[in-house]
Amino acid sequence: MKSIGIDIGTTTISIIVMNTADFTIEESCTLDNGAFLPSSRPWERIQDVSGILRKTQTALEEILDRTPDISSIGLTGQMHGIVYVDQAGTAVSPLYTWQDGRGNQPDFRQGKSVCACLSEDYGVKAASGYGMVTHLYNVQKGLVPREAVSFCTISDYLGMALTGRSLPLLHISQAASLGLYDCRTHTFQEEILREHNALPPALPCVTPDLLPLGYFRGILVGVSVGDNQASFLGSVRDAEHSLLVNIGTGSQISMLSDRYCEALGIESRPLTRDAFLLAGSALCGGLAFAALERFFREYAAAAGAPDVPQFETMKRFLEGTDLSADCWNVRTTFSGTREHPADSGSVTGIRLENFHPASLIRGTLNGMAEELYALYTNIIRETSQAKTRLIASGNGIRKNPALRQILESRFQMPLEIVPHQEEAAVGAAIASLAAAKTLSLNQWLGLAAGAPEGGEQ
Template identity: 45%
Template sequence: MKSIGIDIGTTTICGIVLDIQTGRVLQSKTISNSASLPGSCSYERLQDPELIIRAVFRIYEGFTAKYQDIVSLGLTGQMHGIVYTDQAGQAASPLYTWLDERGNQAMEDGQTYAETLSAKTGYPMATGFGMATHYWHTLHHSIPSNAVSFCTIQDYAAMRLTSLAAPLVHVSDAASFGCCRMDHHGFDTQVLQAAGIDTGLLPAVTADMRIMGVTADQIPVSVSIGDNQASFIGSVQDMEHTVLVNVGTGSQISLGTDQITPCSGIELRPCAGGTYLFAGSCLCGGRAYAALEQFFRECAEMVTGSPAERVYSQMDQLLCTRRPSGKLKVDTRFAGTREAPSLTGSVSSLTLETFHPADFIYGVLDGIAGELFDYYQLICRSKGMPAQKMVGSGNGIRMNRNLQRILREKFQMDLSIPCHQEEASYGAALFSVVSAGYYPSLADAQKIIRYIDVNF
């Protein structure tokens, strides 16, 4: 028996076919998400939902044409962003992605829309959060006239696959919009109404692991879940005692809990089966290392007069042959943080001894790991106990043995990496398998996850 998992990312859309007995990924398909739309304003970051749906159906139909015993389908994708839907269950707007900057635009009093909504509701908000985007449209009277609800792009894909007219949003996605009550697993309608938001457009929310409908081929489709939660589910076998470190374009650290425990500077996100995730998110992560690589290429072009090829392999090799002192300190918050967008990175302890490429390479990698470790320490203090295991995911970790070593040294734990690379798609498939009743619990389903030993 097999399950399909599809992850609708900002730049790619990935699908897998999972053997639910062995845990093996039988087929993987990743295509470019080329649905970006030009905005009328510089702060807009939009995508065409119909182009995304066509890509999802292309992946789905390719899998179903090849495999006959598919028992479930799970979806995940980019959190925070929203698409408005009409009465027939069709898109009534573009997808306003999590990168959309309208929430950071200043209002007449100088505060941003996100800051104003935070002050009015008491919930921390940031630009790109669905409720901040919805608040902007509310004040600008630009909500589509035929809109009856809104949801994430993965919720919209689930609607289209099951021919449903109304979205059903899992609490893991609903919380990413903002103004969601953890204890009630739903939106805080009282504070939203007080802020002037029409709560009649809010989608229905569920905390259950459930099937929301079936495809035309009668394949059960589970409610969609957030990509952070899906990656966590698809990477760890023990959610409460394993810390997941992910380094991609950004970076993130996640650790499970069964308690609603506030943690300053850390998001507490609903997960599945009555569990929650502490999540610390860094905006720069792998982007910091990519920026350094681009800087080296620009230096090479300055010297040679010709564009340089990528130099990631040379950077990795340099650290393998020359171990720097580690004295150069790099703060890699080059894109600020969600709480402080204007924050900048920095370089300190720069001396004649440390002014060398290897020191900068090590300093950036150590800065990436250090920002994650700072979040981890906050989580441990709130949780009251450290993690027992560490799992790494994302290409930033998979493809960089030096970062693997630095993480092990920083966290003082061995590092495991899942055998499969499509962690979010894998987690969505596992979630759907449990929702369809083929495993009694997520913990049972997660036992099929296998790991690569990267400790040396």
């Protein structure tokens, strides 16, 4: 039999077909999302829901038409963002993505933002782009559609469309990503929403278990899981000893824990009833290297060179050089941090003898690694759970040998690249097999047989 995994990312939509006998990938396709909508607000980042749904469902139908023996369909996608749905389960708003900046706008109350008010009034940490932050702003500004009865993530909405559900059902991994969620009791903090007249629309129903959401063309569709959790499932087979680092548009470290943890810059994201992913994210991540490429390209074009990507040239600067050599100290917080979104990056350590492009390029890669290592040390300080295996995923690492070397050196662990590229889609397929009760997550993650499974048995 085979299982399909679908990952609705911010820039791409990925679909894989996995053989469930040996977990090899038999087919994969990646589509350009291309769904961002124009906006007069520079901080607004919204996407076309119908376009995403149409493109994804068309690709899925084509795969099903030519591929027999599909036993399950798993879903994942960009976390945090929300789409409002009406009583029939149809989208009545754009997708407000995780990159949306309305939560940081100082026009929510008395010159303060939603995020600032939540922190000051309730001691709640929630970043702009989190669904509940977006919802509170929309309520205050009268932007919630009158027909809206609830809301959910984009991959949850895909699940509704495939199975004909009229109301969303969110796995705890997706529910927690919206913010205002207590991961220990698995409940939303409804009292805060009530104080701001943000109910109704009703909160989505939540399940701690990997359950069947319904069926599409007679095939079981599993409840959607958060893309961080899905990527972990699609990358790690020895969870007890492994630290996962991912560098793509953003960057992130993730490790499994059997208990909730509070540490600076770290979120405890539920994976099952009894297990959490301790996740730390750098908002810029791979975008730091992309921004540096744009800098070089802009100069080259102004000097009369063709306006073409400069990544290969940047890599040649690093070839045959000592990556531990004297380079610039680059703090790559070019997009701020979760705790301090107004933060900026910095560059120091420049001297005449190291005033070379390679010093800036190496310094930027060092800064990207240092951001992640600092988050890892915050986890170790709170949990004393050091890891011995560094598992790496994401094109930002795959395509950059110098960055791989820098990560190995900084974390003092050998780095292992995940063999397949669509980790989140693979993890979604694995989660759907767990929902179908044909796979044990404990066995998949290499955990002890006596450890809690975290789902219905």
